[in-house]
Amino acid sequence: MTQVNNLLANLPDASTAEVFEALASAKGVEIERIVSHGQSSPEIGWYEQDRNEWVMVLRGAARIDFDSADSSELGKSAELREGDSLNIPAGCRHRVGWTTPDFPTVWLAVHYPPDQDPFDEGF
Amino acid sequence: MTQVNNLLANLPDASTAEVFEALASAKGVEIERIVSHGQSSPEIGWYEQDRNEWVMVLRGAARIDFDSADSSELGKSAELREGDSLNIPAGCRHRVGWTTPDFPTVWLAVHYPPDQDPFDEGF
Numbered sequence: 001m002t003q004v005n006n007l008l009a010n011l012p013d014a015s016t017a018e019v020f021e022a023l024a025s026a027k028g029v030e031i032e033r034i035v036s037h038g039q040s041s042p043e044i045g046w047y048e049q050d051r052n053e054w055v056m057v058l059r060g061a062a063r064i065d066f067d068s069a070d071s072s073e074l075g076k077s078a079e080l081r082e083g084d085s086l087n088i089p090a091g092c093r094h095r096v097g098w099t100t101p102d103f104p105t106v107w108l109a110v111h112y113p114p115d116q117d118p119f120d121e122g123f
Numbered sequence: 124m125t126q127v128n129n130l131l132a133n134l135p136d137a138s139t140a141e142v143f144e145a146l147a148s149a150k151g152v153e154i155e156r157i158v159s160h161g162q163s164s165p166e167i168g169w170y171e172q173d174r175n176e177w178v179m180v181l182r183g184a185a186r187i188d189f190d191s192a193d194s195s196e197l198g199k200s201a202e203l204r205e206g207d208s209l210n211i212p213a214g215c216r217h218r219v220g221w222t223t224p225d226f227p228t229v230w231l232a233v234h235y236p237p238d239q240d241p242f243d244e245g246f
Contacts, residue, residue: 003209004201004202004203004207004208004209005207005208005209006204006206006207006208007179007206007207007208008205008206009206023177023208023210024175024177024210024233024235026175026235026236026237026238027236027238029152029233029235029236031177031233031235052147052149054146054147054154056130056231058181058206078127079127080127081129082131083129083130083131083132083181084127084128084129084130085127085128085129085130085146086126086127086128087146087147108179108231110147110152110154110233112147112149112152112154112235113149113150113152114149115149115150
């Protein structure tokens with residue numbers, strides 16, 4: 001945790017499944033690197049999370065889709081290229097619609113508690 | 124907050140002073156972009172923060188120095204290049220020793236509460 005860690009080096013092989021690695025965490029907060037390689041969320045379900053999630057594409061390209069029911073602010077989908085970031089509020093139903101199959105996509109994700117909820121409950 | 128925001132584009136002019144921009148925040152957590160251009164922390168003081176700070180260099184190069192009194196784990200300084208990240212625990216005295224003068228250095232910083240402190244106090 002207290003050493004320099006290059007997030008663009010030594011990428012794990014994500015050809016079979018996405019690879020999640022915790023970088024730092026504390027009560028209710030989690031910083032993680034995600035490496036995708038052509039994966040998308042399974043068709044069967046949406047992510048609907050208790051916490052806010054701030055994501056950034058460090059390398060690669062991706063598309064996040066939002067459930068039309070609550071996409072008024074975010075639109076139907078967001079295309080993310082290198083350097084692009086996006087804040088996904090808690091409860092906002094979303095899924096990874098696409099990541100480039102040509103090379104790994106490296107994400108940085110920060111999960112953090114919503115303001116409304118008492119921090120001591122549920123996390 | 125709910126729109127795609129490219130952190131490598133439209134860089135502010137940081138030639139006079141570092142530029143801090145909040146990207147997302149909630150109770151006790153703050154995600155920010157910092158753009159430096161040759162700056163270092165003033166000689167007169169160290170940063171000593173109540174919260175943990177996770178930093179990453181998105182573009183550029185920098186060096187973070189640690190106070191020798193509590194640098195046992197981190198060493199005397201850490202050189203950060205593109206993609207490098209570092210977790211600076213709450214209370215760890217540090218300063219930016221150098222950033223490259225040749226072009227802007229773009230940082231991502233996540234301030235988050237230490238595990239030990241009750242979340243409701245002090246943040």
